[in-house]
């Protein structure tokens with residue numbers, strides 16, 4: 001698996017007490033280095049304004065640039081809401097979007113897998129506003145770049161603890177979206193009534209989960225059914241994964257009561273389906289995950305599952321482990337039309 005990383009990703013919010021800290025990506029890079037997995041690292045580039053504006057409204061890039069440029073030497077909020085920025089945020093966010101694009105291009109050119117270990121995350125960012133810890137919607141920008149450069153239809157697979165309201169809002173026209181997330185929880189969207197079959201085989205698919213103590217086996221079992229059904233409907237040319245690991249037990253901003261090992265099973269599933277439907281093309285883009293040790297071990301587990309000589313077997317998670325409410329919803333998703 002190819003890795004996309006840049007030390008610049010540590011420059012946003014450095015020295016500012018905030019859960020979305022430079023230590024997140026730095027801990028991942030250190031862990032991978034120590035375990036001999038920090039190889040084949042590709043340097044990202046800045047996303048161009050044109051690339052960002054395939055997802056964001058005209059003027060939003062300039063708004064972020066101007067507000068960051070106008071800041072004094074401490075942190076404040078982006079005027080669109082709850083997103084904390086500092087004097088480095090524009091440069092880092094633009095390179096994060098570029099990192100997602102480079103991971104997509106690498107997966108496309110090599111018919112393989114890539115992981116962009118970046119920050120700030122992106123899935124809450126909507127066309128006209130940053131939101132949560134997100135400035136630009138990295139995964140959606142990569143998806144639209146795949147479409148523009150390669151004519152590729154993409155499916156964004158979002159297993160972060162939180163719903164990717166921003167990604168859902170810009171989906172359609174060759175970009176599909178599938179998510180599990182805690183509900184009710186921030187940002188409040190992604191309820192079971194927000195499932196849509198869109199024209200041309202596109203879809204928006206949400207499976208809300210109880211906010212705590214969901215458990216590892218049910219989580220993996222839900223994804224095994226959910227992703228198989230969604231990929232079979234959408235038949236995308238590539239998968240882009242909004243890889244957030246704040247579902248892990250003990251995460252200070254999430255915690256679905258799921259073990260780190262779940263990442264191995266999710267990645268094995270993604271690898272199998274990418275091979276079956278997408279010529280093996282899959283790009284991971286980091287989203288949440290605020291327990292830095294669990295985050296580092298989860299990313300390493302994904303890389304290991306993709307680099308294993310043979311595609312790992314199914315997890316063995318039992319369908320019967322899925323609670324009735326989610327099982328019923330999966331049945332409606334499997335017949336979505």
Ligand SMILES: [Zn+2]
Nearest residue numbers: 160161162288
């Ligand atoms: Zn999250």
